[in-house]
Structures are given as structure tokens and as C-alpha cells.
Amino acid sequence: MSRAQPTSGSGQYRRLIRLVLRRHWLMLGAWLGGLLLLVVITAPAYETTYPELSQRTFMVESLRANTATTLLYGPLPDPGRLGQLLVWETGTYVLVLGALMGILLAVALVRRPEDEGTLELIRSTGTAPWVPAAAALTVLIGQCLTLGGGAGLILWVQAQRIAELTESGAMAFGLLVSAVSLVFALIAVVCCQLAADARTARSWALIVLAAAFLARAVPDATATLDASHRAPVTVLHWISPLGWAQVVAPYTDDQMGPFLAFGAAAVVLLGAGLGLSARREYRSGLLARTRGSSARMRVRSPLAFALRRGVGSWVGWTVAVVGLAALFAGMSSGILELIEGSDATAQIVQQMLGEGSVTSMFFRMTAMFGGILRAIYAVGTVLRVRADEREGLLDVELTTGRRRWEPLVAALLTAAVGSLVMLLLAGGVTALVAQGQLGDEAALDETLGYLVLQWPAALCLAGLATVMVAGLPRLSWLMWALVTVSATLAWLGGLLDPPQWLMDLVVFEHVPDLSVGEPEFWPLGVLAGIGVAGLLVAVPLMRRRDLSRA
Template identity: 35%
Template sequence: MTMTWLLVRRYRLPLLCWTALVTALCSTPSAYQSAYATAEQRRTAVVLAQNNPASTLVYGRLPDPGTAAQMFAWEIGAFVTILTAIMAVVVAVTLTRTAEDDGSLELLRGCGVPPMRPLHSALVILAVQSGVLAVACTGAVLATSRTADGVTGAGAAAFGAVVGLTFATVAAVTVLLAQVAATAGQARLLGFTALGAAFAARAIADTRHLGTLNRLSPLGLRAVTGPFTEDRWGALLPGLLAVVILGGTAVLLCARREFGAGLLPRRDRRGGRLRIRTTVGLAARLARPALLSWTVAVAAIGTLFAAMGSGTVEQQRDGEVGGFLGSQLGAGDPAAEYLAYCGTVVGIVVSTYAILSILAGLRAEDTGRTGLVLVTGVRRWAPTAAQAVVTAAGCLVVLTITGVISALITPSVLDGDDIGPRSLAYTVGQWPAAMASIGCATLLVGAFPRLSGLAWLPLLASSGLALLGELLGVPRRIQDLGFFRHVPDVAGPDPHVTPLLVLIAAGAVLVLLGAAGSTRRDLRAG
């Protein structure tokens, strides 16, 4: 158990932050009760949701009769399961290949730890985390039973079980892929690729009425189980069996690969000389593959969200959209508000890339690359500052490309004034939010590397305020503390850019503080 407790203590902050966010999302069924005060209002919303292909693509199929609990499981449940799956990929790679690649497991094995013990401990932690999520989500939903119609003990338990098993299934798949991948970065990329395939299978199953596909996707567990509708517990058994098989296969593969390597050979090493003369140039060269992958993914996500909003905008113009999406659209121009919502989603994804990129600089310390750079005579603060500069530029590239593609496609599917310019502005305008995320992460990585896991906390809090602030009735002054939802309407009468300038300035100051802090500590000594 010593190995298990060591991993728990080392990664307790990210685990707690992820769990807190998922649990907070699960406490929102009562918001649907207040959003649709009468049965007629709810019925109208249910009919519209069931006949909207875009809603079905994103959230799945909404069952009848559409109680507050069912609408919660349909809409917020989609976000919860996707967020849980992302958490599973990140945590599974962190507990396995990241700890292996940064040299910490090598030290432990040098102290006599058996070769298979780290993987066994990681699997135990993932199993316990799955149970914690199931219990926490069940309790959060059940606490609203008196304020939301349709919330039952069996339904809450089924919903919690779906969340927990989604985490366990995606984590097991990622751990298996981590044994195949050559590096932690490749394992993370394979994990997110599998997650994208799972979402595609779930979307096809719901839009094409192919229920069998949902049984093959971790994100389809919500549909086959039917929390608050049918509560089919037997539908979870294949998922449990799959977790056991995947975990056992991962153990077998781990015993047949070399430490620090995967079953697939590395192909990112070349004998040719790189003509790089600056620290920024080196950081840019190393960040190029990840930047290309994230650009393609974000452009696809942003364009998809923007292109499928025509039905939602028309419903909002008739005053018929409620719930989560209705809270996002607000009372202004429906087209502008929907594009602002799409921009917020893109900003959250790009900020995730930004934090991962900054944390990559910390891994460079662990692998010794930063030390090799410093012996060439560069300043002690240069690697940290270069990583932040390259990340900021990369975020701007991703947002610009996504905004341009969206601006070209959205006017053909969305009716309204100045759709193209608005789409571009709401997307590129998220760069200050990304800068704020970069600043927070750089400060922690540069000055307090042991607390680098807290770099996710501002992003998670800002995402919660942006996506759930209105739905939960959070005061506006508290919502404004988040990084997102500050982009003004460029077609409005008086667009205010002051909040964006504040975010950019704050990010720049935090980057400078982080770079300065890196000169006052030893490498990876904090």
C-alpha cells in the first residue's frame, strides 16, 4: 500500500479538483425544475429537443415524459460523462507513463519496488476514484430530490454508477494504450483519439437510431442504462466485464515491454541536426506536433458547434429554449449569444492545450532537457519564458485558424446580422482567456513546481462559472471573475474591451513572475 499512498499523495490535488468539478455539475437538477415551471413549458421544450438533430448529436436522445431529472441526465449528463472521460485519460496517463517518463518510478524501482507494483497501484487508485465519483455524483443528485421532479434514489444511483463506470472504462482503455505507446505524450494522444471515436459512435447511434453502437461506447452507457427512466442495472455488467478484461490485458502487456518504452517503437528521433539558435526556437520546434494536432481538433470542434446552431437560434427567437442552453443564450441577440457560447467552448479547449503545454516545460526539467539547455549559457529564466511565449503564440494560431474556418462556414447555416465577423471575433477573442491560463500555469511551474497541479484550478473554476453560472443563479460579479464570457459583441453599439486587456495584462505579469521565480530555485526542487 506504500506505493499506492505515495501516488495518491503526489497527485491528490488534480484528483480533488476534477472530482469537485464533476460533483458540482451533478447538483443542478433543481435548475431544470425552475427553468420549466409548468408541465406545458416542459413538454414544449421536450418536443423541440427531441426533434432537433443538433441537440441529439451533442446530448443524445431525450426520453419521455421529460421530467426535470430526465432533462438533467440528458443535457448536463452529457457534459458530466464527457468531462469524466477526459479526466480518465489525463489521470490514467499521469499515474502510469508520466510517472515513468519523468524518472520517479525509476527511483522507486531502485529502492526495491517490484516492477509490476506501480501499475497495480495505479489500477487500484483508478478503481477507487471510479467509486468515489459514483458515490459523490449519487449524493449530489439525490440531495435535489425535494426540489426536482423525477429524482429518485434508484435513478440517482444509476446515474452515479454510469459516471463511475464511464471513468473506469475510459481509464482502462487508456492504461492499455499506455502500454503500447512509446511515450506519455503518445499515450495521451491515443487516449483522446479513442475518446473521440467513442463520442462519434455515441452520436451516430443516437442520430441514426442504432442503439447497438451505444453498447460499444463508454459514452453510450448513459443511453443504455437510462437513469431516471428505466434504470437498467444489467446494462452496466458488460462495461464492468470490459474494465476487468482491459485491466488484465494491460498488466500482461506491461510485463512484456521495456521500462520507459512501449510496444511501439519511437519514431520521433532523427539523426539529422536541428538548426536552432534560440530557446524560443527550440520550444517552438518541440511544440510543433502537438500544435498541429490541437489545431485540427479545435477547428473541427469549433466549426461543428457553430454550424449546428441554426435550430437552436430559431427556437430561442421564439422564446422556447430553456435549461442549460437557454442560460447560455441569455436575452440578447440569439445568433450573437450562440456564437459567444461556441467561442466559450473553444476557449476552454484551447486553455486546456495551453496548460498542458506549460506543464510540458516542467517535464523537460524532469527528463534533463532543461539542464542541457542551461549549460549552453542561456539565462536561467529563458526556458520558462520561452515555453510561455511559444504557448501564447500557439493558442493564437489555433484560435485564428478556427475563427477563420468558422467565419467562412457559419454564415451559410446561421441566419443573422454580421455572422461572419461575430464568429471570428468570439473565437479569436478567447486569446486573453488563454493568456490568463498561461500566466497562472507559468507562475506555478516557475516558482512553485510542487503545486503545478493547481494550474487546472483557475480553468475549472472559470469553466464552471461560464457554463453554469446563469443556470445556478451565481451573481454576475462572481461570474465576471472567470476568464471566459468577456468577449464583446463586435456588431454591438459599444463593445468594451477593457476586461480583455485586463486578462492579457494579468497573464503577462504572471508569466514574468513565473520566469523570475524559476531563477530562485533549483531545477525541479521547488
């Protein structure tokens, strides 16, 4: 007989923290590694490209004069030191992605175990009721603090070598990252108590994130620097956590006082989450689920069912993608002037995308970003079949007489058609806005073509996801790691200088330059062929394996 394990609450708490870390170590490490890598490479890249303040004067003035750029990042303070550029551009990405990290982790740690039955199993062992929530919140809060602490430490170390970086700025930025990611994580915790399931809670928290971005962007769209050459701060900047960067102003003012208010907001959200949790029934939400129509869902095939279920997700992705396409196209005139007027900036773009005309390079870069978003949509649509399998919904669908491979094939077709239509819409909007910005310089067929030619990459990844769901369902989450690595190498590969064979494996890197005489399209055929081959391989695999809710 094995030795009895400690049954005290503190012992259960420590063991459950180890369990949470063991189950989610890859997700935790991937978020930390990717975001901290972005912080690591930014300041040295700026210093190498623009070693002197006078060399970036033209760039700073061009960026500040562009309305679309200001809408996306906010006003760029004077005089445009390296730290200010870092917070303005990379800081925006880190704050938004850190908020997204907090939301996804909060739902995965706090609510998903309950929906999947894992929490019920843990509670059946005699674990105290408060232990699972305490362990999940400890890991969640620790992740947010580690992200901010790591970012601040990296910049503090770089400040010892780069003259324009300061230690106080590094501390302010690190605290800002922790505060923003933590507040959004706790907002998601509150949503987990209000919503009926994890998927609804995640959707509500993402809506809050989008609203926070708009609340920050609206006053910045027409903002100009004040008399002291600082970015103006409004009430909306205080309300929106994404606007806190202008309140704190790292590397400009390094205001530490606002963190008292930010910490108070986090404490209130934490108390609200715990209080609502005590009032909520197990596997339910405090807000009743909206009852649907009593009319029958009239679908005659698995494809029609998949399209009907996925229309809400597709609309949401399409609105986001088309909006970003219009935003990037609206930035085209200012960015092209910047690239043409600065040899250093043109050199960076050429390192990322290779040789070509300035206009071609810009639209290839924006098309790559759009292709990454469509690939995420396509992979998520296919992996939904695995989620349905875990939740038992696939069993219910198969009781209608459907063959077990039909829902998976329907998901792949939905992903393929949805991503293609999304690309066409985004390409059309990009072409029209770009023509308004650039006039005859914008070649509509090339602009549309760069976006549409990203479709084989989405089809390839969707096909690989189909194979993973059919053959290795327990490891299907690895598709997200593949998407992340491919997107990182596609976006930063030219700066990181990886081996060429590795870049050849990146699916987003094979869109040809349409401005040259004879572009090569055969790599796109290979990508599309991989997607089709994935479908052909997945069908027999799905027929042979057992369904599992584990």
C-alpha cells in the same frame, strides 16, 4: 532509533495507498468535486425553469429536430422528462469528462512514477514488486467507483423531492458513470504498457476516447426515435463506452443486464494490463518507439525549437477546436429558435451571459467555450517547460548555450501565437457556418469578434503560468486549478450567483457585447497587460533560481 515499520506485503500495500492519496489528493478531489457539482445543480435547475412537462414540449421538439445537437448528444427520448434531459445533456458531459478523468489519472498513477524515477525509489526500499501497481490500481478503481456512486447518491436524494426522478434511474446512471470512467481508465492502463513513455500512452488513450465519441456520434447523426419512442441502439453503441448511455437508457428503461457485459469488459482490460505489465521492461514499452528521421532538426532559436516541438499538439488542438466551432455554429438555427420560442430558456441564457440580443448571447456563449479550450492549450504549452525541467530535457537544451529564460519565453510566445491562430481559424469557420445557417441574421464581424476577443484571456493565463514556472515551479500545477475555477464560474456563474467581485476576476467574463453601440474594450487591455507583465516578471525570476528535476 525509530521503531521498525512492518515489511509485510499487506502493510506495504496500505502505506503505499496512503502515499498515493497524499500525493494526488488535490487532483482526485478536484475531478470528483467538479463533476459531482455538475450533477447536483442540473435537475433542480431544470425543475425551476421547466416545472411542468408541457412547458418543455417546444424545447424537446426543437432539440430533437436539430441534427448538430443530435450528433453531439444523441437522440432525446420521449417525452423529455427531467431525468431524460439530465442524462441526455449533463450525462454526456459527465461521461466524457469522467472518461478523461480516468485516462489522466491512470497515466499519472500507473506510468508517470516510473518515468520520473519515483517508482525506482519506492522499489529500492524493499517494497514487493506487485505493491506499487496494486496500490495505483486500487486508487484508480476507487476513484471511478466513487464518482459513479456519488452521482447515483445525489440523484437518489433528489428523487425524494423531484417527482420526475426515480431511484432506479439514479442507480442506473451511477453505475453507468462508474462503468464508462473505469473502462477508459483501464484502456489507459493498457496503453501505459504498450507505449514507451507516459506522454505517448496518454496520447493513445485520448485517441481511443475520440474514436469512441465518433463511433457513438456517427449512428446518432441521422437517428430517429423508434416505434416505442426510444433512442435506437446499434452495434456501435455497444462497442463504444460513450454509447452505453443509450444501451442502459437511465430514466427511460433502466436496463441493468448490460452491466454484466460492461463488467466483463473491465475485467478483461484489467487482466490485459496486468499481463502486459509482467512482460514489459522497466521504463520501456512493448511497442517500440517509432524511429524519427536521421536528418538533423535545423532550428536556429529557442522559439523555432518550441514551434517545431509543439506543432503536433497545436494541430491536434486546432482540429478539435475548429470541429467544435463548426458543430456549435451548425446548432445555431435550432438553438436560436429554442431561445426565441421559450421564455424560460431565454431567462437561463440571460442569467449566464447578461442582457443582449438572442443571436449575440448565443455566439458569446459558444465563444466563451472556445476561449476556455484555447486557454487550456496555452497554459499546457507553458507548463511543458516545467515538465522538460523535471525530465532533464531543459538541461540538455541549455547546454547548447541558450540562456535559461529563453525556453520559457519561447513557450509563452508559442502559446500566444498558437492560440491566436487557432482563434482566427475557429472564428472564420464559425462565421461561415453561421451565415449558412442564419443568412443575413448572422453578423460575420461580430461572430468572428467574439472568438478573437477571447485571446487576451488565454494570454493572461499563459503569462501567469510563466510566472509560476519561473518563481514557484513546484506549485505550477496550481494553474490548472485556476483554469478550472475560472472556467466553472464563467460557464455556470450566472446560475450559481457568486459575488460580483469574484466574477470580475474571471478572465473569460470580459468580452464585451458587440451588438451594443459603444462596447468597452479596456478590460481586455488589462488582461493582455497581465500576460505581458507576467513575461517581464518571469525573466529575472528564471535567471535567479536553480533548475531542479525533483
